[in-house]
Amino acid sequence: MSYVLIIGAKSDIAKAVARKYAENGYNLYLAARNSRELDEFANDVTVRSQKTVKLIDLDILDFDSHQTFYNQLEEKPLGVISAIGYLGEQENAQTNFNEAKQIIDTNYTGIVSVFNIIANDFEKRKSGFIVGISSVAGDRGRKSNYLYGSAKAAFSAYLSGLRNRLYEAQVHVLTVKPGFVATKMTADMDLPEKLTAQPDEVADDIYNAQQKGKNILYTKWLWRWVMLVIKGIPEWKFKGMSI
Ligand SMILES: NC(=O)c1ccc[n+]([C@@H]2O[C@H](COP(=O)([O-])OP(=O)(O)OC[C@H]3O[C@@H](n4cnc5c(N)ncnc54)[C@H](OP(=O)(O)O)[C@@H]3O)[C@@H](O)[C@H]2O)c1
Numbered sequence: 598m599s600y601v602l603i604i605g606a607k608s609d610i611a612k613a614v615a616r617k618y619a620e621n622g623y624n625l626y627l628a629a630r631n632s633r634e635l636d637e638f639a640n641d642v643t644v645r646s647q648k649t650v651k652l653i654d655l656d657i658l659d660f661d662s663h664q665t666f667y668n669q670l671e672e673k674p675l676g677v678i679s680a681i682g683y684l685g686e687q688e689n690a691q692t693n694f695n696e697a698k699q700i701i702d703t704n705y706t707g708i709v710s711v712f713n714i715i716a717n718d719f720e721k722r723k724s725g726f727i728v729g730i731s732s733v734a735g736d737r738g739r740k741s742n743y744l745y746g747s748a749k750a751a752f753s754a755y756l757s758g759l760r761n762r763l764y765e766a767q768v769h770v771l772t773v774k775p776g777f778v779a780t781k782m783t784a785d786m787d788l789p790e791k792l793t794a795q796p797d798e799v800a801d802d803i804y805n806a807q808q809k810g811k812n813i814l815y816t817k818w819l820w821r822w823v824m825l826v827i828k829g830i831p832e833w834k835f836k837g838m839s840i
Pocket residue numbers: 605606607608609610611629630655656657658679680681682683703730731732733774775776777778779780781782783
């Protein structure tokens with residue numbers, strides 16, 4: 598079996614996803630900033646799975662490097678998974694546009710730049726899968742994180758359009774919408790246990806959904822219903838709420 602490319606590979610969810618794909622017989626390209634920091638992790642995955650793991654540098658904000666980044670992959674991947682994300686600081690982003698821009702560019706513009714390149718290649722080859730980790734935060738804007746949420750909303754809409762475009766080329770696009778996940782991104786938050794997934798659970802859900810060709814995955818599954826309720830609150834009521 599050939600390579601799966603994981604971008605944002607230092608993320609806790611990405612590491613769990615990498616182990617899952619290697620266990621199931623895939624070789625891996627792990628792309629991240631300062632990817633050498635993944636040396637020990639990559640060795641451990643190789644020893645356990647006997648699969649090849651290659652590390653590549655990728656800064657999602659360095660748009661001009663993205664074509665070269667993809668060109669350097671000698672064997673093109675059969676699928677790509679993005680776990681890149683930046684929560685940022687909502688209050689800071691309201692007054693400091695650099696912070697707002699970093700949130701938008703990391704969660705949206707940068708990934709679009711890389712996914713466009715890969716989507717064009719997969720479309721030509723008429724095969725491949727594209728998995729984007731978005732968020733339930735993109736389903737409705739809230740005052741506590743609407744800059745991050747709006748970038749995720751744009752990313753979810755992008756993935757929906759990409760799925761529609763690539764359907765005829767038989768390229769599968771999966772949108773992943775995690776609720777709360779216990780990772781370094783949420784380490785300083787007090788998360789409700791019943792609504793919080795571990796990275797391994799998210800990785801299992803992603804692997805199964807991708808293998809089955811699903812379109813949209815909420816993980817944990819009950820977030821589909823939580824978001825249905827939240828989306829159903831009328832705007833006149835929602836605007837006065839703190840949730
Ligand atoms: N944790 C949650 O509750 C939750 C909920 C919903 C959605 N998500 C989404 O799940 C995905 C994985 O997040 P996570 O929870 O595993 O958090 P995480 O460990 O903080 O992962 C985010 C990753 O994005 C990478 N990244 C940020 N800026 C980058 C840049 N300029 N270039 C390349 N990589 C960059 C980070 O790289 P560095 O390691 O180099 O900083 C980090 O590895 C993200 O898309 C996140 O938005 C998470």
